[in-house]
Amino acid sequence: MYTLMGGGLLCAVSGLILLIVATATDFWMQYRYSGNLSNQGLWRFCMSGKCHPHTISIAFWDATRAFMLLSILSCFAGIILGLTAFSSSARASRTRSAGITLLIAGLFALLGLSVYTGVTVNFFGKRYADWRFSWSYILGWIAVILTLSADSFIDLVLKDLPTSSIRRTGAKAKGCQPNASSLAQPLTPGQGISAATSMQ
Secondary structure (H helix, E strand, O other): OHHHHHHHHHHHHHHHHHHHHHHHOOOOEEEEEOOEEEEEOOOEEEEOOEEEEOOOOOHHHHHHHHHHHHHHHHHHHHHHHHHHOOOOOOHHHHHHHHHHHHHHHHHHHHHHHHHHHHHHHHHHHHHOOOEEEOHHHHHHHHHHHHHHHHHHHHHHHHHHHHHHHHHHHHHHHHHHOOOHHHHHOOOOHHHHHHHHHHHO
């Protein structure tokens, strides 16, 4: 169980780092503008080695930013829940919450990347002849895979938890039950007289 949980948390931490790097960097797309190689991210565009913030607000940029930021926050919350599950008495509920939160983080990132992909292909693909997605965008997709993989690891942990808890509960109940042979054993005449005397 601890190996699966550790693997899930490792994937989640790696996914969180890649989500932060992908969201913060300016290489979601590269293209040529007036003969110069340019690139842009969610917050800035760079031309001739100089970067400038986006001066216009476009819906798909805003949507992608929002989804990526929500994904980062959800992934961070899932990691915290996963870490606290080791020391919490409510281990099953904490582990389940961590898995759900990491799944939501992966879906938020998937939505953000899908929105960016669709608009970029349909708009920038027609506007610029020489363009391509760049490494920030690719890191975002790798982060989606890692985050969803973390959720899969935690799902395996949840499948193992009920079996182990049932065994522990059964062992405790068995230890508390009286021995059936001692109950069925008849009292000797001396033991019967002692018991009657004590009752009086």
